Amino acid sequence: MLRYAGLHAPLRVGAPDIVRPLLDPVLAAWPVAQEGADVACPAPFATLQPSDGGRWALDAPLAQKPLAQHNPVNAICDLVVEMSWERLRSHPDLLCLHAAALTFGDSLVIFPNARRAGKSLLTATLSQLGHAVFSDDFVPLSVDAQRQVIRGIANGIAPRLRLPLPDNLSESLDHWITGRIGPRNKQYGYLTGIDLPQSGVTAPVGAIVVLEGDPTLTEPPTLTPMTQEEAMAVLVTQNFGRQVHAGAILRVTDVLTRSVPVLRLRYNAVEEAAALLHNSAALRDLSAARMPEADQPGMLPLAPLDLPSVQCRLPVDLGQAFCKLPDATECETGTSLFLADGSGVAIHRLNPVSAVIWKLLDTPLTGLEMVEVMQELYPDVSRDRLCGDVSGALAFLWQQRLIVPDAAG
Template sequence: MRAPLRPSGPETWAVPELSAHLVLRGAGALIAPLRAVLRDWSVVPVQGTPPGPGIAIRHREGAYERCSPWTEAPRRFRDPVDAVCDLVVDLVHAYVAARPERLCLHAAAVETASGILLIPSTYRSGKSTLATALAARGARLFSDDVAPLGPAGEVEALGMLPRLRLPLPAGLGAAAQALTAAHPGPTSARYRYLALDAAGLAPRGTRRPVAAIVTLERAEGAAPALMEGDADHALQHLLLRNFARGPLPSRIFLRLRRLAAAVPCYRLRYGEAAEGAALLAERFAPLAPREVLDRAG
């Protein structure tokens, strides 16, 4: 791995809550979109060398080049929003590394009246579009991609804006299309962030218990169906999606097994996000927790 550049002077920025700092060489254009995406976090200029891992980004030859403890080779992006999208991955790794008691899943998480629907799934599986379609139906987002789990299995909101790939799929549904249009965040040719307020996106640090685990079986043209699952199937998905390595493997297994055994598990088969969201909304109505419904009304 390449060592990040050493920070110095006003080029150094800290994200204290994420236990990381940035060294920007001619890359100050990243600060505005980064602050927008990290809605509930501080991005502040600092002097000297802050604690925590350093992430170095420099702008050269028309691109933003990043080195960090988590990159095997430099990562390059021409668009500042694309560069921020990729940078957030490193910041999440820094967050997890500084909190060894946390597990962290590649998962969407939406809040219902009874708790969190936890949707573990792999990269580019459609969980962000499904989460957005659920948000359009009144659910409050905790995560569209990364869901930290506390010691008791509760989900913690990171307060980072959700992100969708462009172009938006037609199957997202009219309500979700309208939601994305009404809450534009930083956008590139590849991605669009949604600048949701606290009623649509849980503030950082909000914690809720898991009400159910939903695994995805997405296939074009599939007849939508929400089926009862089993704890072993859900556990397999949780184990595959966990990327925190702080606890011993045996403790990771035991914690996730307890979670899978403690809540109902479902398998969602669907083709389009709007169809899948409709099934989940019917099963878990009302989607929105009471305090969100009160504010919306």
Template sequence: MAQDIVFRGIAAPLRLDGAEAVRLLLPVVAAGWPHEFREADPAAVPFFSIRSDAGESLLLCQSHVEATPARRHDPVNALCDMIAALALALPAEDPSLICLHAAGVAMAGRLVVFPSVRRAGKSTLSVALARAGHALYGDDVLPLCFAADNRAFGYSMGIAPRLRLPLPASIERGFRDWVDALDGPRNRQYKYLTLKGQPAQGAALPVGAFVILDRHEVPVPARLCPVTPDVAMDALLHQNFTRDRHSADILQAMAASLSNLPVFRLSFSALSDAVACLETAFSRWPDIGAPDAPAPALPFRKAGIGQGVRRARAPDALLGQRQGTVERTIGGSLYLADVEGWAIHRMDPIAAAIWGVLDVPVTRPELETLLVDTFPEVGHDRIAADLGRLLDHFAHAGLIEAKAGG
């Protein structure tokens, strides 16, 4: 018999058809997110479905919140895919939320956020911090909202942390033994860890800092160095998977928050050294005179997908910045968001300079002449080709438009 599992705050259910192994594991993996089992409602469209079929050892898994093909998984990997879909279903219920591919750990009453960097060990480090007594709000997915006072708040998912197996050979024996001794569902790829005393789903804390991880295979001392906020902005842009939010709203909210938050890079090799370094750095926070409770969160508009006109090439006309384009400078780097909210674009110094020139309508030949005069050592043909590609990119992204008088 099919069952619906309804998570608090999510209208769409998880649909289980058979899949008894998943039903038994779910209260362990999602212990911090209240949910209830119900008889399947044929009228309800699930956010994810898992089905067992006669003669098949693997479960058929289908996400209904993103256009991906159905896959067959064992129970643990089925839960992995379900949780990924849950992270998309959550912001669909709350327009003020985005979900980041990031870890968040509470340290001295603030969240330290580790945006995902491939193979940098954010899950392992966040679990090591949890082992040291710091509440883990998320090891892989972190919901965020932004308040009108420019603060960012992170929310707990209430999901057990997951580590990739096998653990790297460089991991200290004490941590490895501790992980092995913990209960939790596992397969050859992953193990979920049942940690006691972790925050329930929906618990919120203000973000105190962003930390970009730089893990080394060779021994190096753990070191936390300040970096410019555009480093965090670049990481956050790539790790925001709530893609239906209006890019201009995202850009303005992130720029405002990053203007008030420190950003660091943590270089490390040994987990214990990294934990000690972070505990020293974040043992206390400056008194910012703001309450810890979230202020009213700013809602995000939905992106106007399909609206507006995307051009394959820039028009042969008088060109200028498109009215309504949002621009923000973060850490010395210029970011642009189009009117429809499709995307955020980071400008390199040359592109930023050309964008500034386009504040006043100009023709392509006039731009070419300006660049040839500025870079006489570069051939005219190369400048014309590079400029053409940049203007075509601007046009396709909806950032420039033809102006009257061309």
């Protein structure tokens, strides 16, 4: 049994003399807090052990996936995912971003996940330039209760690179990465022997860089500011947590996108992009993102793990009056309105019709009264079309636990 620091439940490892030589380099900076058959803690969150034919089996009961036989490196890849979820089960108040995170000076720069944008290769290239790697995949966030600073937490896991490496890397970078690839198979390799802070180490979030890889780009890479609206749309889709209230996620995302630089990196060549980031004045002397005390995640309850579906009567009766449910969290940026329901289950970016209806419902109104208002706002749209749009918007808001029929209406 191995209980890693920060996790409540242990990992059971079968045949440790076979498993640990591959596993330990991947978790090089995630210390084992307890080890041995007599580890006194809950049942293991996962069991990793060799099976027939050189395959490994990962049994993770809470993953709700069938037991599968893996190539050893793929089994470790799946285990890393389960360890990230176990961290959140152990600390359900943590927010978490699908993102990479590296130090720039004393601060963290967050790189939200973008499929096939070269995030892990960029992480490796920045590591070569001296930036410590907090994560290349998931970044837990906490709010310092005393200083109100939003901080990222190192996960202590080696970055995972897709193999083979692209053939357009310089000889020096290719040699540097290749010499540090530890456990590997034909598909993935883990980058070891780099500046990897120990799991649990924290640093203040100072900037966010959204990656936009473009293989057709022939010009040098660019680093340009994003609007808060654009940044919110990216970050709310990268947030996940076991029981973090959606309102807390929305508040933290709002503060991050208002208080630290949010930039878009458009690039093709990874080394040019890393050099641009490394030398950018916009990523020097960064100030920490701070949460007003009243907005801290701990001020909201944990979200329920499961809620029954809402029984919404369809089609919606436009003669029925509706009202807002209490305790919703809202954030307005530019032309977008983001809402988290009071139960804390989800965040929604409302379309223009739904946003207007939400604002109208500061006092209870019937659907027909909303249609009249919409007719004044959109005189060129037919009444039938408006009735359909209002009915659809009401059904959506109702099903998402944002409004209910008014009992007095």
